[in-house]
Amino acid sequence: MRTIIAGVGHFVPDRKLSNKDFEEMVDTNDEWITTRTGIKERRILDKNKGTSHMAAKAAKMVLKQTQISADEIDLIIVATVTPDRPVPATAAFVQKQLNAKNCWGYDLNGGCTGFLCALATGSQFIETGRHQKVLVIGADKMSSIINYKDRTTCVLFGDAAGAVLLEPSNDDGLGVEDFILHLDGLGADYLEIPAGGSLQPASRETVAQNLHFVYQDGRTVFKHAVSGMAEVSAEIMEKNKLTNKDIKCLIPHQANLRIIDAAAKRMGLNPDQVVINISKYGNTTAATIPLAMSEAYQERKIRKGDWIVISAFGAGFTWGSLLLKWAI
């Protein structure tokens, strides 16, 4: 039994925050942000809504597209670093909003590689024959964990969600072919939220010291992201004996245009073989890949039978790639 992506959807909030807007907030400018990252604007969710709001909207788009009812879903996996609440899992809030009565579910924290980890995990439930319809969602409200006074992080991130429906297929040629995933805890201190967990629970002091916001050593993360994402993207192609001519496109995690370019170059891909939407949304963490995938599908840039490589790098460090043949 193989796993295919049977539907893909996304949601982005209406409110935009442009590079110009940041010029009023911190010591930065449009030119710096554009040349260093490729980002022009990002979306920001209303203060009174949580990640599950976006996740459920993306999932509803998938249900509409695939014409299945919420009751048919067996399992909901939500990849996120910004759960609605620490407990319970955001999957529970998504289940409630979808009114999906016959499923179980859980959250998965794989940082910016979260969707890739969730896709690899979800596909195993299909391949074993245990489940028929698995919703895999990547969703993050990054605006809830960003310090808008810290120019080194605040310009990078935005809010969004993307979702796919996984189903079994007997067609040998289609669906998930392979994946490679890595985890290296030596990277933990370079990209983190220092407090709010069991090691350093929330206190007046942690709040006063801004320890509940994302902290990143950008230069170190950049260096590891460039080599990690480029190598693993090329590795999956070579391991499966595919060349740059066989690949229809790379759908990379969107953290920085320069990281994406390095991966594309290592794979020998042309610019038109890379799906890029970072200028519109910035880094939406677990949402970047399903969001880019959904837009590419809507724009008919990917079609049935196309070989697609997905790759990501994020907190942990965690990184990886997944190869699939598009099935719809």
Ligand code: COA
């Ligand atoms: N506007 C203007 N200047 C800024 C700035 C901003 N928003 N943010 C940082 N700077 C300054 C820095 O303070 C530094 O100044 P200094 O040299 O006087 O100390 C200078 O710009 C260069 O900073 P540096 O960190 O070397 O820039 P960079 O080229 O590495 O780009 C990032 C910074 C964050 C864009 C880049 O490091 C990056 O993309 N990192 C990885 C992000 C990533 O993949 N994260 C993973 C999440 S999955």
